[in-house]
Each structure stands twice: as structure tokens, then as C-alpha cells.
Amino acid sequence: xxxxxxxxxxxxxxxxxxxxxxxxxxxxxxxxxxxxxxxxxxxxxxxxxxxxxxxxxxxxxxxxxxxxxxxxxxxxxxxxxxxxxxxxxxxxxxxxxxxxxxxxxxxxxxxxxxxxxxxxxxxxxxxxxxxxxxxxxxxxxxxxxxxxxxxxxxxxxxxxxxxxxxxxxxxxxxxxxxxxxxxxxxxxxxxxxxxxxxxxxxxxxxxxxxxxxxxxxxxxxxxxxxxxxxxxxxxxxxxxxxxxxxxxxxxxxxxxxxxxxxxxxxxxxxxxxxxxxxxxxxxxxxxxxxxxxxxxxxxxxxxxxxxxxxxxxxxxxxxxxxxxxxxxxxxxxxxxxxxxxxxxxxxxxxxxxxxxxxxxxxxxxxxxxxxxxxxxxxxxxxxxxxxxxxxxxxxxxx
Amino acid sequence: xxxxxxxxxxxxxxxxxxxxxxxxxxxxxxxxxxxxxxxxxxxxxxxxxxxxxxxxxxxxxxxxxxxxxxxxxxxxxxxxxxxxxxxxxxxxxxxxxxxxxxxxxxxxxxxxxxxxxxxxxxxxxxxxxxxxxxxxxxxxxxxxxxxxxxxxxxxxxxxxxxxxxxxxxxxxxxxxxxxxxxxxxxxxxxxxxxxxxxxxxxxxxxxxxxxxxxxxxxxxxxxxxxxxxxxxxxxxxxxxxxxxxxxxxxxxxxxxxxxxxxxxxxxxxxxxxxxxxxxxxxxxxxxxxxxxxxxxxxxxxxxxxxxxxxxxxxxxxxxxxxxxxxxxxxxxxxxxxxxxxxxxxxxxxxxxxxxxxxxxxx
Numbered sequence: 001x002x003x004x005x006x007x008x009x010x011x012x013x014x015x016x017x018x019x020x021x022x023x024x025x026x027x028x029x030x031x032x033x034x035x036x037x038x039x040x041x042x043x044x045x046x047x048x049x050x051x052x053x054x055x056x057x058x059x060x061x062x063x064x065x066x067x068x069x070x071x072x073x074x075x076x077x078x079x080x081x082x083x084x085x086x087x088x089x090x091x092x093x094x095x096x097x098x099x100x101x102x103x104x105x106x107x108x109x110x111x112x113x114x115x116x117x118x119x120x121x122x123x124x125x126x127x128x129x130x131x132x133x134x135x136x137x138x139x140x141x142x143x144x145x146x147x148x149x150x151x152x153x154x155x156x157x158x159x160x161x162x163x164x165x166x167x168x169x170x171x172x173x174x175x176x177x178x179x180x181x182x183x184x185x186x187x188x189x190x191x192x193x194x195x196x197x198x199x200x201x202x203x204x205x206x207x208x209x210x211x212x213x214x215x216x217x218x219x220x221x222x223x224x225x226x227x228x229x230x231x232x233x234x235x236x237x238x239x240x241x242x243x244x245x246x247x248x249x250x251x252x253x254x255x256x257x258x259x260x261x262x263x264x265x266x267x268x269x270x271x272x273x274x275x276x277x278x279x280x281x282x283x284x285x286x287x288x289x290x291x292x293x294x295x296x297x298x299x300x301x302x303x304x305x306x307x308x309x310x311x312x313x314x315x316x317x318x319x320x321x322x323x324x325x326x327x328x329x330x331x332x333x334x335x336x337x338x339x340x341x342x343x344x345x346x347x348x349x350x351x352x353x354x355x356x357x358x359x360x361x362x363x364x365x366x367x368x369x370x371x372x373x374x375x376x377x378x379x380x381x382x383x384x385x386x387x388x389x390x391x392x393x394x395x396x397x398x
Numbered sequence: 399x400x401x402x403x404x405x406x407x408x409x410x411x412x413x414x415x416x417x418x419x420x421x422x423x424x425x426x427x428x429x430x431x432x433x434x435x436x437x438x439x440x441x442x443x444x445x446x447x448x449x450x451x452x453x454x455x456x457x458x459x460x461x462x463x464x465x466x467x468x469x470x471x472x473x474x475x476x477x478x479x480x481x482x483x484x485x486x487x488x489x490x491x492x493x494x495x496x497x498x499x500x501x502x503x504x505x506x507x508x509x510x511x512x513x514x515x516x517x518x519x520x521x522x523x524x525x526x527x528x529x530x531x532x533x534x535x536x537x538x539x540x541x542x543x544x545x546x547x548x549x550x551x552x553x554x555x556x557x558x559x560x561x562x563x564x565x566x567x568x569x570x571x572x573x574x575x576x577x578x579x580x581x582x583x584x585x586x587x588x589x590x591x592x593x594x595x596x597x598x599x600x601x602x603x604x605x606x607x608x609x610x611x612x613x614x615x616x617x618x619x620x621x622x623x624x625x626x627x628x629x630x631x632x633x634x635x636x637x638x639x640x641x642x643x644x645x646x647x648x649x650x651x652x653x654x655x656x657x658x659x660x661x662x663x664x665x666x667x668x669x670x671x672x673x674x675x676x677x678x679x680x681x682x683x684x685x686x687x688x689x690x691x692x693x694x695x696x697x698x699x700x701x702x703x704x705x706x707x708x709x710x711x712x713x714x715x716x717x718x719x720x721x722x723x724x725x726x727x728x729x730x731x732x733x734x735x736x737x738x739x740x741x742x743x744x745x746x747x748x749x750x751x752x753x754x755x756x757x758x759x760x
Contacts, residue, residue, distance in 0.1 A: 190617035203614045207559060230618045232632035257620040260609040262555035265542035266582045268609040280584035 049354040054335040056346040060132060062335075066328050067128040073325055074121040076318045080158070081114025083311045090307060094300065096201050099178035102171045106308070109161040110315065113154055117322055120151045124329050131336050134345050144333050151326050158319040165308040172304060176297045180214045187256070188227040203258040209303065211296040212259035217273075219295075224249040225256060255291060264289040327353065400704035406687040407700050414687075415483040418680045422477035425677055426470050428670045432510075433466030435663050442659060446652070448553050451530035453523050458660075461513045462667070469510070469674070472503055476681060486697045489688050496685045503678050510671045517664030521657050528649050532566045539608070540579040555610040561655070563648035564611035569625070571647075576601040577608060607643060616641040679705070 054062070088107035091098070127144070130136040183202045189195040206212055213219035231238050231250055241250050253274040260268035269290055272278035331351035338349030354361050406414070440459035443450070479496065482488035535554050538547040558564055565571035583590050583602055594600050605626045612620035621642050624630040687703030694701060706713050 196617075199617070200614055207614070226619050227617075230632055230634075257609045257612045257622070258614070262552045262559070262610065265548075265551070265579075267578050270609070280582055 048352040051350050051352045053348060054351050055348045059335055062332055063128045063131045067125050069325055070121040070125040073321045074118050076321055077114050077117030080315060080318050081111055084110030084114055087307060097179040097183050099175040103168050106161050106165045109157055113157050116154050124325055131332055134339050137336050138340055148330060155319060155322045158315055162312055162315055173301050176300050180296055184219060184223050187225045205296060206258040209296060209299040210292050211294045211299040212255060212292040213295055214297050215295040217255050217259055217291050220255045221253050224251060226250060259291045261289055261292050401706040403702050403704040405700055406703050408698050411687055412484050414684050415480050418480040418684060419477050421677045422473045422480055425473035425674060429466050429469030429473060432469055432670060433463055436462030436466055439663060449531045449535050450527040453527040455523055455527060458516050458520055461516060465510055465513050468506060472506055483684055483688060500682055507671060507674045507678060510674060514664050514667035514671055517660045520660040524653060524656050528652055532649055537575055539577045557648060558610035561648060561651040562644050563646045563651040564607060564644040565647055566649050567647040569607050569611055569643050572607045573605050576603060578602055611643045613641050613644050
């Protein structure tokens with residue numbers, strides 16, 4: 001008889017079903033042993049996921065440690081929210097030179113998840129407090145499974161936010177390129193409503209970020225940035241310049257004053273930049289300190305990437321902390337479920353993450369969803385059948 | 399006649415001691431605040447030290463830093479004393495220290511008050527320092543090749559951009575100094591030579607300002623050169639033009655900025671001073687009530703607490719006498735003063751309590 005079973009079956013048999021000596025010897029015991037073996041095999045196929053044994057002391061310590069950790073995570077969630085708010089205000093301050101608002105999804109996600117995690121951690125703390133008292137714990141039974149799904153989903157949004165902050169960099173750069181191009185184009189339109197603040201915005205931007213133009217200072221050579229209101233059209237020089245290009249724009253090799261670098265040893269040269277003879281002891285090819293060399297697009301992208309790189313590790317820490325809490329809470333819940341209904345509260349129980357394997361849990365959830373849908377359909381069907389039944393009766397009576 | 403006596407039951411005394419313990423720790427925190435305010439002021443002044451002439455400006459932040467540190471130490475000690483005062487036995491340890499501690503703390507609070515008043519007096523010193531400092535900074539604006547002055551151009555430019563100001567009192571100050579270095583002047587040109595000859599000192603003066611004077615809010619591109627020449631620019635009238643350059647002088651801008659900081663810090667220090675004074679009053683009441691408990695012998699009884707045992711005048715007189723007798727200590731006692739060596743013939747109390755030393759100054 002024993003030759004038909006391999007070692008694993010025997011081990012499982014004795015672990016799960018501890019038969020007495022007599023049951024093994026008799027014929028009826030053999031049949032019983034066979035049935036038990038099948039059940040043991042079936043049980044072994046649907047092994048629980050990552051099982052841990054929890055004696056009473058370990059449970060208590062887990063509950064207490066988790067309660068403390070949930071407070072830490074609450075602060076961490078609040079900090080994530082604050083960082084989201086900070087990033088959003090910084091992006092909003094320069095929204096006039098940004099064309100699209102795609103990048104705003106990163107701070108929005110951070111704010112939403114930060115707030116939600118404060119709520120999640122308050123719940124987790126309450127569950128921990130109640131788990132120390134077996135009479136109060138059962139009321140969480142229906143609440144916890146959807147709570148876990150919801151929390152895991154929200155926490156994974158943090159990772160999504162981090163990935164997006166890198167993935168959206170090209171989009172940010174493109175948005176800045178278009179925004180700055182428009183800003184430089186409308187620099188002169190200080191009398192057009194809706195555009196009158198472009199000059200001030202671009203000047204302040206160039207001074208604050210120590211940059212000039214979109215890619216570099218030559219961007220100003222291609223745009224008319226002096227309004228026609230201040231051009232004397234009777235002078236020869238102005239007429240020549242306006243005639244020299246197709247669109248009739250007043251183009252010159254000069255830049256606004258906000259491109260000037262205070263670190264330059266000589267007074268700022270803004271006009272006739274490419275003309276070495278216009279200024280004494282000046283050579284534009286070797287002059288580096290006169291104007292800002294960096295383009296504003298590059299300056300802004302570096303600034304925002306720097307901000308997000310600083311926020312990144314904090315968000316990662318928050319994510320890891322939150323996942324640790326959720327996993328530990330799941331262990332606590334499953335360990336406590338073994339205690340409910342028992343006389344002796346101090347027994348040892350097992351905690352696990354999933355009762356069955358991952359595939360089986362997914363199958364089960366699918367079945368449940370199907371049943372729910374069928375239930376809805378059965379309601380519709382039963383609404384239809386009362387009409388067909390009298391029709392079925394009628395021919396019978398007819 | 400005691401000054402402001404209050405009756406203290408045992409409960410009230412214990413509660414007073416506990417409250418004072420907490421308040422002393424709060425005072426340690428306010429001491430740290432004082433210290434950090436001093437550091438902040440020091441950093442702010444040092445940031446623009448290039449623009450200020452040598453004056454005793456560093457004394458104000460140094461005073462605040464010192465006062466902050468001493469406040470921390472004194473209040474830490476006070477917290478320890480008040481913690482021990484709940485238990486009458488432990489109070490005996492501190493009995494002799496408490497009175498000197500209270501006197502020291504009283505003088506210390508006076509120095510906190512002095513610190514607060516110094517913050518308000520910064521205005522006068524700053525005014526003079528800034529006038530001279532800014533004038534020199536503008537004069538050395540062009541000396542970017544001279545070691546020791548090469549950063550002044552950058553400092554002045556950044557100052558004018560950040561504080562939105564131009565020149566010392568106004569933009570015309572730039573017309574009176576040569577702010578373009580000779581290295582960048584073409585001496586072969588007639589215009590340059592004319593300008594150099596046009597004044598006694600041979601300076602290249604012109605009606606132009608550096609780019610950092612330009613106003614960001616102006617609707618037209620900045621006009622920095624030939625400011626007073628209306629015909630040099632199209633559609634331009636310098637008398638009515640207000641948005642082209644910054645109108646404010648940097649002297650006024652910096653003075654306002656530092657005066658605001660000084661006033662805010664001064665107000666905070668005054669509030670801290672009032673808080674320290676109230677804590678000191680509480681400690682004094684605690685000390686006198688505990689001493690009276692010891693005098694009466696029963697730790698559970700009710701006792702009086704006061705600020706001064708006798709009225710102000712009598713206390714002043716007795717202290718004055720103490721100082722006089724300290725001076726006379728070395729002289730022979732047969733001088734005739736009947737009060738020096740005579741022990742008190744008044745009540746002794748229980749036999750095992752030694753007579754009190756003369757005179758009691760508490």
C-alpha cells in the first residue's frame with residue numbers, strides 16, 4: 001500500500017490529517033487513507049501564498065508595530081501631498097511660457113495619493129487597535145478586502161507618478177519651446193490686451209534664470225522685439241532694416257537688457273553684437289561673459305527636472321512604506337481570522353497573503369464577477385418570462 | 399509690609415513649580431529663537447557688507463546671539479530648579495543658589511531689553527553706513543580689474559536688480575561718476591576726448607546708467623544712454639517718462655529693508671523679554687513661599703510668597719547698609735556702631751534651629 005504513495009503524499013497526509021494508528025491498519029482505514037490522500041493532494045495544489053505562523057505575542061507585536069508605522073506613514077503621506085502642492089505652484093508660476101498642461105498630471109497624482117494615503121493610514125491604525133481586541137475585530141471583516149484592493153491601486157499610482165515625471169520630459173521641453181517662442185514673438189506687443197505682460201514675463205524670466213532667448217541669444221535676432229511705436233520711420237537706418245527682409249520686420253543684432261550678465265567686467269553690450277568694430281576692444285566670438293549663454297528652455301527644463309529628482313526619493317520611500325504597511329496589515333487580518341470564534345484567544349494562527357495561489361484567486365474573482373453579472377441577467381430574464389408564460393398558456397387553453 | 403504677597407497652599411505651590419518647569423523649557427526654546435534671529439540678522443548684514451562703510455553694525459546681531467545662548471543656559475538651570483522644588487528636601491539643595499540665580503536672571507532680562515532697544519536703534523547707524531558705502535561702491539563700479547574691488551560691479555548690479563533701485567538717491571547719481579572703465583574707452587575718438595576734457599578731474603561722464611537700472615515694467619525697450627536728450631530717441635520725453643528706469647534710490651530701498659527686519663526682530667525680542675520677566679516673577683514667588691515653609695517648619699502648611707519682604711524703600715536702605723558694612727568689615731569694631739557684632743536677641747524658635755545670620759536681605 002505504501003508503495004503507491006510517494007514521500008510527499010505521506011508528509012502531507014500526516015501534516016494535515018494526523019490519522020490514528022488503527023485507521024492505517026484496517027481495510028476501512030486503507031480506504032479512509034486513500035480518500036485522505038486525495039484531499040491532501042488537493043489541498044497541496046492550492047497552497048497558500050507566503051504563509052507565516054503567528055503566535056499570540058508575535059501578533060500583538062505586529063499590531064503594535066504596525067500602528068506606530070501607520071502614524072509615520074501618515075506624516076509621509078502628508079509630506080507627499082505638500083510636495084505635490086509645491087511642484088504644482090512652481091509649474092503654475094511659469095505657466096505663461098508653457099504651451100500645454102500635460103506635466104501637471106505629476107503633481108496632481110502626488111496630491112491625490114498623498115491625501116488618500118492619510119485616510120488609508122488612519123484606517124490601518126484603527127484596524128490595528130481593534131485587532132488587539134478579538135470582539136471588536138469582526139466588524140472589519142467585510143470592509144478589508146475591497147480596502148486592500150483600493151489601497152494597493154492608489155499606492156501603485158505613486159510609482160506611476162514617478163515614471164511619468166521622467167516620461168513627460170520631452171513633452172515639457174516641447175511645451176516650453178512653443179511657449180517661449182510665443183513669448184519672444186509677442187515681447188513687443190505691450191499695448192495688445194492679452195499679450196501686454198509678455199515683455200515683463202520674459203524679462204523677469206531671463207533675469208531670474210540667467211538665460212537668454214529660447215535656445216540661445218541669437219533667437220532675438222530673428223524676431224522684431226522693438227515695437228513699431230518706438231521706431232522712427234523717417235530715419236534711413238530704420239527704413240533700410242525694414243526693407244531688408246520679406247516680412248518688413250525691424251530685425252537687428254541686438255538683445256533686450258534682461259540678457260545682460262552682471263558678472264561681466266565691462267558695461268553690457270546689447271546692440272550691434274555681431275559688429276566687432278562698433279565697440280572698442282570687443283570680439284563677439286571670444287566674448288563669453290557679456291550676455292547669458294544659456295537658453296531659457298534649457299534652464300527651465302533643468303530646473304524642473306532638478307525639482308522632480310529631489311522629490312523622487314521621498315516619493316519612493318513613501319511608496320515602500322505604504323506597501324510594507326499593506327502587506328503587514330494583510331498578514332494581521334488573516335492571522336486574526338484564525339482567532340475569531342475561538343475560545344482561547346492566545347492560540348497560534350497562520351497568516352498569509354492569499355488563501356489560494358495567485359491564479360486560483362484570479363479565477364475565483366472572475367467567477368464571483370460572473371455570478372454577479374448573471375444575477376443581474378436573471379433578474380432581466382425573470383422580468384421577461386411572465387409575459388411569455390401567459391402566451392404559452394393561451395395555446396394550451398385554446 | 400511685603401510687596402504683593404500671595405498665599406500658597408501646598409497644592410498651589412506644587413502646581414506653580416510644575417508650571418514653571420514647563421515654562422522654563424518654553425523659555426529655552428525662545429532662547430534658541432533669539433539665537434537664530436541673531437544669526438539671521440548677522441547673515442543679512444554680511445551679505446551686503448561690501449555696500450556698508452565700517453560702523454558698529456555687528457554689535458546688534460552679536461548681542462542677540464550672546465543673549466540667546468545665555469537665555470538657553472539660564473532657563474535650563476531654572477527648569478532643573480523648578481523641577482526639584484516640588485519636593486521640599488530637594489529644595490534644600492538649591493536654597494542658597496536660588497537667590498543669586500534670581501538676581502542674575504533679573505539683570506539678564508535687562509540685557510534682553512537692551513537687545514530689543516538696540517534693534518530699534520539700528521536705523522541711525524545704518525543710514526550713515528549706507529550713504530558712505532553706496533557712494534564708494536558706485537565709485538569703484540568700473541574697477542573690475544583691481545583686486546579687492548573686482549566684485550563691486552556684480553554686487554551693485556545684483557543689488558539694483560533685486561531691490562529695484564538705481565543709484566544712491568536716484569539715477570542721476572550715475573551721471574556724476576565715471577562708471578565705464580578706461581579699458582573700454584577708445585581714446586582716439588573725438589567724442590571721448592571731448593568728454594574727458596569737459597570736466598576738471600578728467601573723468602568720462604555721461605548721461606547714461608548701467609543696464610541694472612532698467613525697469614522690467616517698462617512698455618518700451620530700455621533707454622540707458624542719452625537719458626536727458628529727448629531728440630536722441632523717438633517719441634521720448636525724459637521729464638514724463640517714469641517707467642523706463644527704477645525711480646527709487648538704493649539708499650532708501652536698503653534702509654527700508656533693514657529697518658523692517660530690525661523692527662520685526664525688536665518686537666519679537668520684546669515679547670520674549672516680557673515672557674522671561676513673567677517666568678522670573680513666578681520663580682521668585684516660588685522661592686519665597688518655599689523659604690517661608692522652611693521657616694515655619696511644616697512642609698504641608700500654607701505659606702506666603704512675595705516679591706520683596708519689606709517695601710522698596712526699606713529693602714533699598716538695608717541693601718545700602720550691607721554695602722556700607724562690607725566696606726567697614728576690616729575696621730575695628732569699637733567704632734561705636736551698635737549693630738555689627740551683636741547677635742539678635744529676638745525669638746530663636748526651636749532649640750535645634752541655629753539663629754539666622756545678620757542681616758537678612760531676602
